[in-house]
Amino acid sequence: MRSRVRRVGVAFGLAALLTVGGLSGVPGATAQQPAPDVVSLVRVDTPTTADVNRLVATGADVSEHRQPGSIEVFAHGADDLRRLREAGFTYQVVIPDLVAHTQRVLAEDEARARTMAPSPLPSGRNTYRTYADYGTELAGLVAERPDLVRPITLPHKSLLGKTVSGVEIAHDVAASDGRPVFLLVGTHHAREWPTAEVTMEFAIDLVRNEGVDPRITGLLRQARIIVVPVINVDGYDISRSYIHEYKRKNCRVRDGAGATPAQCADPDNAQVGVDLNRNYGVNWGGVGASTNPNSQTYRGAAPFSEPEVRNVVELVSSRQVTSLQSVHNYGSLVLRPPQQSTTPPTVDEPVYAAIGEALGKATGYRSIPSYQLYDTSGSTSEWAYFTTGAFSFEFELGGNNFHIPYQQGVIDQYLGIGSAENADGGVREALLVQYEVAANREHHAVLTGTAPKGARLTVEKSFTQYTAPVLRPDGTTGPRLPFPNVLTSSMTASGAFTWDVNPSLRPDRTGHLIAESWTLRCARPNGKVLQEVRVMVARGERATVDLSECHRKWRRR
Ligand SMILES: [Zn+2]
Structure with a gap:
């Protein structure tokens, strides 16, 4: 210090x-x-x-x-x-000198906020939250509406041992059912403070408007939403407490080894770490990421090597996340796959582009395939789309620096006012549109049937994917690395069921679909499987599953 x-x-x-x-x-x-x-x-x-x-x-x-x-x-x-x-x-x-510049700007922000009325944001805030504020506010939402909000604790602690937390919000949130999920995450990159702000504001907005705003009330009945404002908790805390304000990556000081808070705060390690948005397995190791731990786009020692990334992977792989938004700043963009100019448009490009345009209209941002900005590899949205088929996007919020006055960086962007030029409702409206995309059955698939009341239903799919041919530090290229995927989700049947699932057909990187099936299992609560059915469904399709064998065996206790 x-x-x-x-x-x-x-x-x-x-x-x-x-x-x-x-x-x-x-x-x-x-x-x-x-x-x-x-x-x-x-x-x-x-x-x-x-x-x-x-x-x-x-x-x-x-x-x-x-x-x-x-x-x-x-x-x-x-x-x-x-x-x-x-x-x-x-x-x-x-x-x-950015550090001196933004500290002056934010000191002015704090001073101004002391004399201001509450902002028009759902929280009324006028200044950036601290790391501790997020924990307090997430817990506050759960306490305020336990019927509507439940805490989500991600499976892996950060490298410095911090818990990564979020909330799940839905009408009757504790029910075991087949509703689809919209996943909204912020702050893969430590210094991108406004991304945590807008995701937190959206969570508060939904909770405060349940039962008040018919559009929001309807969405919370149809689909679940999971909000994790800060994915990169260590990096965010280091940045937000001004230790390394412009830190982007996580606290991986040395490949394969843990780290201490003192090591991550050490000025000599300010540039070390893994770029979490280059560490996902799909196309990992390709161009648009670095092999050098000191580079801001360091891809990590191996695909999914970082606990913060495995948190997102396991969250998505254990649910039917039908749309995903990973918020970044800044650049005023709505980004969708593909991430490389050599990858052809995705098989879903017409509808994918149309959704992107709708998000762009609300925010006033330009909607483009990501490679048109520059090539990247190993990003969240490309992994999510090519693994699950979920319509996944990354916003680059508006603004002209990471840490600008709260009014321009957060309030204007969220509400689409003031400096958010060309916005039509802002990030708030765009997130509502994307929540509607997650809920819209034309954009995913549906399984229906009747199962014995109390039976445990699971759908599962396992398949192998590959990284890019892995670039080496000397510029040569090694083979693609295989990695396994298992997508599983489950619910307890209460008779007739309707299950919103991602299509079983999987989009590949050549612009085609791979013919895969879901395996649906009907089991007793103790796990004994009574029937297993394979079902192939495309986007927008509805398939009825015959579970008569499960019914027959269920009665023969
Ligand atoms: Zn970013």
């Missing part, structure tokens, strides 16, 4: 001394040369997508904020700037 404060002071001094006229050239850009070890925001000239991909390949900390001819990059000290120049890139410095 001490050394960090000292360095901020040094940074001011150097920035004042090293004024270099040649670095200016864009409106709003300053002419100051950043000090040796501060984080600065620079605008790098990149006329084409190929230039952006070449920039990403250097391991630079590239933002999602791409404008015609340039993209913004976070330079972590003078070495990063030197590497940019050595790679042949030209740039303009936008903010020479």
Whole structure:
């Protein structure tokens, strides 16, 4: 802490001394040369997508904020700037010392908030939450409406031993039934504070409007929603407590080893860690991720090596998540697969694009396949879509930095007001639309039938997927790595059942469908299977399952 404060002071001094006229050239850009070890925001000239991909390949900390001819990059000290120049890139410095800049902005925010009326957000907040606030508020929602909200504890603790928590919200939330799930998560990337804010606000919004707003009340009857505001709990806490404010990744200091809070807070480890949005198995190891632990896009030692990623995987694999939203900032984008320019459009592209357009209309953001920003591999939405068929998206919220005043970064984005130009209802409306997508049976499949009252029903599917041909640090390419998947969900039958499931046909990366079936089992409560049925269903289809054998055996106790 001490050394960090000292360095901020040094940074001011150097920035004042090293004024270099040649670095200016864009409106709003300053002419100051950043000090040796501060984080600065620079605008790098990149006329084409190929230039952006070449920039990403250097391991630079590239933002999602791409404008015609340039993209913004976070330079972590003078070495990063030197590497940019050595790679042949030209740039303009936008903010020479981001930590000093945002601390000033947020101090103004706090001071202003003390004199302000509650904001129009569901919570009424005017300032960013702390890590502790999320735990308090999630528990508060459960206490407020235990019939509607139940706590979700993800299976794996973080590398620093923190519990990862969320809430599940639905009418009669404790019921064992076949309703589909909308999964909404924030903060895969530690510094993206507004993503946790908007997901938390949406949870509060739903709880406060149940029984008040007919649209929300109807959705909470038809489908469940799970909200996990902070996936990367260690990184978020480190960023939010200003230890490493611009930290993006998790606390994996060394491959295969745990970490202590002191190690993760160590300034020497500020750039180490795994990019959680490059660690998912589908297409893991391909272009658009790095083999270098110091790179901001480090993919990790192996697919799914990180507990924070396995948390999301196990959450999705144990339920029928029919739509997923992983919120990021910033860039004003709605991203969908595919994530690589060499991957053809998905088999669902027409309807996928139409949903993206609807989300884009609400937010005022541009809806594109992700590769049009730049190539990535191992991301959440690509894994979820190519594994389950769920319509999965990643927002890049609006704004011009990770930590901007709460009004612009959160209130305007959530409600689609003020600085959220072109919005029509904002992130709130977009999340309602996506919740409707999750509930809409045209977008997934339905199994119906009649089972003995009290019987345990499961649907399961197991299959093998592969990573990309794995790029090695020396630039050569190794073989694809196989990894197993098991998707299982279950419910207790109460006679006739209607089960919202993802299609059994699985989309592949060539733009086709793989003919797979669900295996539905009807069992006694002690687990003894009485009947097993295989059923193939496509998106939008409804299949009736004959469980007469289960009924017959059930009666023969
Ligand atoms: Zn992000």
